[in-house]
Amino acid sequence: MAQVSDWTRVGNDVFYRKAELYTMEWGGGINVEEVLLSGAPYGGPIALTWLQEGRTKHRAPQSPATPTIVIFSAAGVKMGIIKWGNAPLIAMGWTLSEDLLCVQQDGAVSMYDMFGNYKQTFNMGPEAKDTGILSAKVFEGIQGTGVAVLTATHRLYVIANVAEPNPRKYADFPSADVSCWTVLREERALKVLLCQHDVLCWSSAANTRADVVQAPHVTEGVEDPVVIVKVSVSSNQRCIALLSATGKLWLGSSDLLTRFTLHDTRSNVCPRHLAWCGSGSVVLVWEVTLQLVDITGSVATFYLDSPVHVVQELDCVRLVGDTSHHILYKVPHASVETLGIGSMSPGALLVEAHLGYEEESPRAYDCLKLIQGKEEEAVHTCLEAARHDMSVDNVKLLLKSSLFGLTFLPPLEPNTFKDTALKLRILNDLRSKKIGMPLTWQQLERLTLEVALERLVARRFFPVALAIARTLGLETQLVPRILAHWACYKIANTSDKNDEQLARDIHSKLGYTAGISYTEIANCAHSLNRRQLAVKLLGYECRARAQVTGLLRLEERAAALARAQATGDTDLILTVLLDIKRALPLGEFLMVVGGSPLCRAVYARSCAAGAQEALRDLYVQDDNFHEQARLRLLEAYDNKRTDLRLGLLQSTAECFRRAKDELGVQLTEEQMRLLKCQVGLEELHHKSYVNLSLVDTLMQLIRDNHIKDAEKIRADFKITEKRYWYLRVTAHAAANHWQALEQFVKSKKTPPIGYEFVVDACLNNNSQSEAKKYVDKVKDENKAEYLRKCGLVSEAEKFTAESTSSVLNLARVTGFLS
């Protein structure tokens, strides 16, 4: 079949395919041999710079006069230029977020985005700076991208994650020439493997000295000391390839314990590149010859059009040449099954059946008959093959075949087909020359669609990203983010428009899309020093809290306060107020607080919890003596010491006076008098009187039989006679001073409070006998009730009175009390 003509057999039933991704124009053409080139994994951008004199024999013809780094998309479209004016460049590499890292000879590492915009610089520590760097590696670490450098003094410094650029020194190793080295990540740690002549050193952060091991034998059975000149680790970190100066290749596990195979390249020339293609094979590239060595030992040789740079991917290698960009990958098993020559697997038969059907040939029926009962397997194989195929024609054929096969199946998992088709479409779009992200299915799965979309957004393909997000139904999660990115890009790249106009433009595009955060966009504008624009953008924010805190960040406090007040959210108002308090001097702050009743209330409430002094400041500022008096009074009653309390009451009275509150003054002074009086009593009788009310003080005195003191206080505080009577009767009765009670009651002809109260007082203190003494004198209309209360039921009956209209009497009459 035509589709498989470009497959190359490597060993039994294993095929590799080299296919052209793009023809490269490089915006004017370059010679790959003359440049230092670094391609980001996952079909990312390519950065290159011309090698300087001293490292090549003659200056490259295209090389510009000043050192320059140019960034291209994977399809060779120029994306950005960096004018390099720093120390000589040692190495370049890409982070996982597709930022370019440039390692300089003096240990400084600069970070640029893919458009060549400078982001930041960090360094590899003082030693690297002082002694200079021999070589450097940018690698994928455990949590992010890392940088490792080898200094001229043979020390290793590693930054595990560029997000936290703290260089760590790795274990020292025997000082000698390092022919090559690489970084390996294990479960939770990073290790560096260095090759020194015939020994290998493992250096890590944990050890103080590197572990030295003998290099594995590269020739069967012969213990010859060899020099390892090239080393390569597979993307999954499981396999390692070592190449000796004599051209012998050792493939094995990355712990060096298991050997997969040995291979003799029969070439003493060191290849330019050694890289893993997936985890199943290694490619070696000399000028225009590419040798592919399978881990089973099978070999295939490819001849290239021009020298190439190799970019190692998860499941393939990409070959970047002068004029073209190729991909070399292992043809997956499903493809071999379906499209392989002579394959009789269900998948292949389904394809055949489909082709027959298209041609209206009876072959279709024959083939279908052969896979009867295995339709499902066939469909799945076709789908699987379609996913991994890089050729559009093949994908079409396979998808059509599987769709054809699906018609013979009950409708199971309809989504699998739809999802696959959708994703393949997306992949196809991403691979287009314009976008230039040559991802394989496996890479997309690993990267996830969300990240791929983010990368698309980072490349500023907003409409495509938006369309994809909407198609995928990821509106709520992704669409707002894409729009926000667009807005930020717009802000960063339109400096001529006025703020008002720009804000309106952005809003007209974004509207009130669910989940859109104008705060983020405003932050972005703010970071670009466009404060006014940020304020305008925040005006569109719907979420009050985000808006207010955003305004605070911009120090637009007045606007924030106004907005917070409009929402009526007291918590939000407090947030603003406390921010203002931190920012402004106290006086000004209090002016702000005083400006609105709501703010006053909120602030006062927050102060009330323990910050009395702050509250007082507010009242003093306002000349609000009434509230000051209130605070003083509270303070006075919180104070246990009477002398202090007196002082505080004094100042309370003063405050009342200034507030022109006569009653307040009068009552406070009365309280002071009472307090002094109580203190006197305490000294006299050694009993606690403070904290009692005036009446309670009297009661206590009477109960303790200090009638004289009571009389004195009564006179001092002008207590009415009636009131005094109530007091005396209650207190005497409570203290069971029956004699004193009788005496007192008899001191007047008729007590001003009536005998009913006296009887009740006796009864309340459980003395019926005492009560009986007075019951006869109770008024007639109440007599019946009182007699009954005193237990004199028979007498009561004589007095059975008419029930009044009172509610209770109604209840009584109903009779349930008896």
Add this chain to the structure above:
Amino acid sequence: MQHPPYRVMSGMSGHCDKIVSGVDVWMLRELGCRSLVCCLEELPGKKDLIIDASLMKFLDRLSQAATLREHDVEKIFRLEQVPPSGQCAQRMYMVRSIPDSVKFIAEHLNHHQQELKQEQLQYQQKSQNQQQSHRVPISRILVVCVPSITYSVECQLEEEGLAGGGLVSLHSFCPGFVPLDDDLLTLEMPNFFRDAFVEGDFSSCAGIGQSLHLLCSLFGAPQRLLSHGRAAHAVITSFQRLRSDIDESHHSTKTKSQIGHLFILDRDADLVTPLLTQLTYEGSIDEHYGIHAGVVELPENLNPDANKPSASKIMLNSKDSIFASVRHKHFAGVAGVLVRRAKEIQTRKEESKKMTPAQMKEFVAFDLKQLQAQQNSISLHLSICEAITKATRRDFDVQLTTEHGLVTGATAASEAKTYFEDCCARQLPLSSCLRLLCLLSLTQSNGLSLKEYESLTSQLVAACGHKHILTLFDLRQVGLLNVSDSASMDQPQSSAMRGLRQAASNLMSKGQFAAWRSLTKFLKLIPDAEELIDLHNPSHLSYVFNGAYTPAIVQLVSQCLTDGLQSISDALKLIPGSTTSFGWSGDATLLPPVVVVLVCGGVTFAELAAFRLLGLRTGKRIIVATTGTTSGNKLMNSIANGS
């Protein structure tokens, strides 16, 4: 927190959760309980639970102690200054979102660490054969903020140095309304009235809005809404904000609305009602023993279980059919009804003696238990009636006459003043005196004159202590106490400078003193003297106050339901706060017959009874939601004890 099992009252035969008109309020409890469980699971493993005192009753209504235990709660403590004595390495605090709670937590933590240090020292000094240190270092603290995490709490946490570091984490828990009965939902926020109307702090309204949103997410949004008042405004603002936020992000399929009307009103729309003594049976129980979150704590001598002479907690709700039949009755008629019911049961029992064995079998299987339970209930309620009657003061009728006279205008102010002085002199409880004083001031067309105020206050202060000057301030603040203070306070600087609390609550300009009187006219709150009000088979809402006064909130709702929004617009102008309304055009007959009335600041049992009557009269189901049931005493105490 001990959980004495609530006595299962008579008539509570299985689940009698009535589901009327589709709105099953008990679903709210289910919902609240589930989110509580979610909270508990935030902190897996054994833990001690420390709860803010004001939330305890609430949690009681929400879940059982067993639920807590199922989720590894070892011990439960009340949040106090004194550190809890729990021994778990993990603690869960369930607190109101105020900075004070965080202070307590920080103190507890410090205390714990010091103790730990001391113990270690002791441990080192003693020989190793001593017992192991029994305290374990605290490994994690989860602070559950009810109803949401606020900035002030976060700030306080930072100030105490507890933010970050992983030891203390915050979590929010909005339990929503909890049903106490088929027609009563509560949030149990005992401090709300004070916070909002005295301090002018309406921040907890956001939580009410959140709870309301939860309610509407279950039963659908109301089709008609009327909210009036300052707290109501804050609630509705927060409610609408939540709705727009959530609807925007979810495009939720709207729940079919089951709520026809929603009223949101503030307690200060009618401050007179709580001042009047409640006369319904339930109201009387509340006046005498206090009903908290649907539970009354009866004194020892009333314990129906003679074997255990201790105070008993009894849940009062309509699941007890006997109580349901008398709760809203005028107190005077309760005993009669109970006796009649008792006789009926007696007859039923006697009938059983003549039964055939088969009938007997059926009777024993189905009816006997129920009858027995009802009988128990009757005897309990009879003894409560008796106790209340006994405890009623001799001059109760004078008190009622004075109260009602003040409202209708039949009693002269001077008479009432004399009675008040008498009350003070007789050392009646502070709350009773204050109620009378406030009622007096509210019912006078110009409030109390300064002179009257001075003389009455000094009486009161002499009896209760001078620190209640502050209470009197606060009462004036709320508008419970009206004083026409031309001399001292209405200086030019007055309304702005009189106190920011006053300014914050933007209360009572002078013209509003007469507001209540005018309100009674607009709403016809005071029935004509000639009109005969039947107290025992009531048809007029004012029966709850002997026909002297119709609770204004109920009357507002009633008028609005029957005559439309326009009919009360004049009345609303007299009530502080602003109005929000929607959905009042269109045909009312098509609306679902469910009315939700949310009263911010508490509702009295008298009002509940009136609402019940209103529901019967209009054929609508009225569900009252509130920040908690209240009474004059509770209001007064919350003001008097706060300062």
